[in-house]
Every structure is written in structure tokens, then in C-alpha cells.
Amino acid sequence: MTDAIRIARDACLQSRNTFGVPARAKVLVEVADASALPALFADPDFAANLSLVLGGGSNLLFAGNPAGVVLALTGHRVSQLDADDTAGASDIAIVRADAGVEWHDFVMRTVRQGLCGLENLALIPGTVGAAPIQNIGAYGVEVREFIHAVEAFEPATGEVHRLPAQACAFAYRDSLFKHQPDRYIVTAVEFALPRTPAVKLDYAGLREELDAMGVTSPAPRHVADAVIAIRRRKLPDPAVIGNAGSFFKNPMVPAAQAQALQAEHAALPVFRGNDADSRKLSAGWLIDQCGWKGHRDGDAGVAATHALVLVNHGQATGSQLLDLARRIAASVYARFGVALEPEPRVIGATW
Secondary structure, eight states, X not given: OOTTEEEEEEEXXXXXXXXXXXXXXXXXEEXXXXXXXXXXHTSHHHHHHEEEEESSSSSEEESSXXXXXXXXXXXXXXXXXXXXXXXXXXXXXXXEEETTXXXXXHHXXXXXXXXXXXXXXXXXXXXXXXXXXXXXXXXXXXXGGGEEEEEEEETXXXXXXEEEXXXXXXXXXXXXXXXXXXXXXXXXXXXXXXXXXXOOOOXXXXXXXXXXXXXXXXXXXXXXXXXXXXXXXXXOOXXXXXXXXXXXXXXXXXXXXHHHHHHHOTTOOEEEOSSTTEEEEOHHHHHHHTTOTTOEETTEEEOSSOTTEEEEXXXXXXXXXXXXXXXXXXXXXXXXXXXXXXXXXXXXXXX
């Protein structure tokens, strides 16, 4: 087609998912320049057979092979745009990154440039394009807080849209793009990042880590270093042992249910939910209480350091990991009456 497009048939996807489970694509199409998408989707066979848009593979579980064509956006351009002509704009940098840019590299690039906001999200695996879909979050920050706009291609119309953040329906680990996965393909993201540091340190353990580092006046680079240190201690490295980070969402429940659970289990961590009538519970705590931390069935297991993380010890299949996840969720529901949902997208099976 063009130099921006590469096509491989019967492509192995094992190295393209952080669980490291075996999977194959009948056809893998890599696109280095999103401007090639309209011509690509003008082919009715391609549009009809597309089954998956693949980023860094850090937020999915292959429980089977994708049914059709797999598309991967590999563009890696990063540029700084002019800020909108609004009050305070001079203190805001608008940074645009292609969907294929590796997320952690992008975070550290902004930190080195003296920009603030994304430092709490350091070391999250994946790509920039996946960040708004999942509304990734960690250490008291969600990416939606700093998204200015999302550029997305709409296959049905062949049009490229620039959606402001308020049009993206962001919620906890949720977005418009997650609810309508076949409507849009995220091609780039614009971030509005303050030049004046206003670091967020309220998440448990962050201040203590900075104290241990001897940092008394933390800047974004210090916060990023602290987050990296904590994550490396608590979460297994996908380069060493296959995993997708936190496998389960922290469940949202009515405030009355949370109160009743806390009356029975005083140590249960409870946080404010999306509104005054909802509460967010710690999925890790619920799973840990059911005895799953460090559990192993063959090569499918739960990390010994964090009950939220499912791991592939080497030869586990996606279906084996999915079976383990289902049994974990069933045990939590049986004991606490709380339903767990996976964070990663499951390919080749239903939850």
C-alpha cells in the first residue's frame, strides 16, 4: 500500500502482549502514520475483517486468537503545540503524542522538560494511545486530569475527529472509547501539562518514599522516581514475569453496602466513589482476604507481592489465566457479595 504500512500474515503475538501468552494473528497490519488509515479502511475487506487494535499489549489477555485482522499503530512522534488563548495558558504546555509512543518514555520526557502532571503515572506499561481508553490511573492521579483532547479516526465515516476531554466520557478506568470500541481508533493524544509544579502526594506511601529518599521539597522528577521505586518493589516487571499489572478494577458499590462491609471488616479500605452515594473498595484487599496472594496453578498464578496482579510463570495460556481470574472473582463474591471486573480486555472469550 504505502511505506507507512507493513503487513504480516500468521503473525506471532506472544511478544506483543505483556502476559507473554501464545496467540497468533491471521493478518497483522502495522501503520506508522495515521494519515494512511483512511486509504486502508477504504478497502471493504480490511474494514470488515478488523478484529483488534493492538497497542503495547499491556491491557489485554489473549484467551484465544483474535478472529480477524489485527491493527497496530506504531507512530512515535511527539510535538509541542501552541496553548489555547485562555487565561493561564502561558503556564500550560500542550504536548501531542502519537498513539504508538511508549507511555513511560513519554512520561519521563515530560518530566525532563520541566512539565508537571504525569509523574504519578510513571512506569505504567503500554502506549499513549491506550491511556485515554482505559483512563489509566495510579498514585492518586488519573490521566483524564491532563488530557486536553484525543485525536481519533472513525472507520465508518473515514473522518478524523479531535475530541476535547469533556467529550470523552471519562470515568474510573472508563471512557467513551471503551464503551464504543469499534467506533473510534485513537491515533494521538494532546496533554495539557502545567509548567509550574503542583505535585500530588496524598496517595498512601508516596510521602514516606520521598522521606526515605531524603527529599524535602519534591519536584515532579522526585515524585516520578518515588513512584518508580514503589512500583518496582510491589509489582512484578513484565520483562521478567508475564503480567498486565492490576488485573481487577477496584469495585464501586453503594455507600450503604460499603458501610455494612466496613462494620463487619474494619480494616477494609474504602474510598469515595464517583459521587456522594458510591464508594470504591480495594479489590486487592478483598482478594488477599480470600487467600489468593502468591497462589499458583501450574504456571498461572497471583503475584506474591500484590494480590491484584495475575502472573504467567512461563508457559501459562490465556485461558488458564482467565480460569484463575474467574475463580478469584467467584471467591470474593461468595465471601463479600462484591462483584469484581477485569481491567484488561479479554480476547477470544467472555468474562
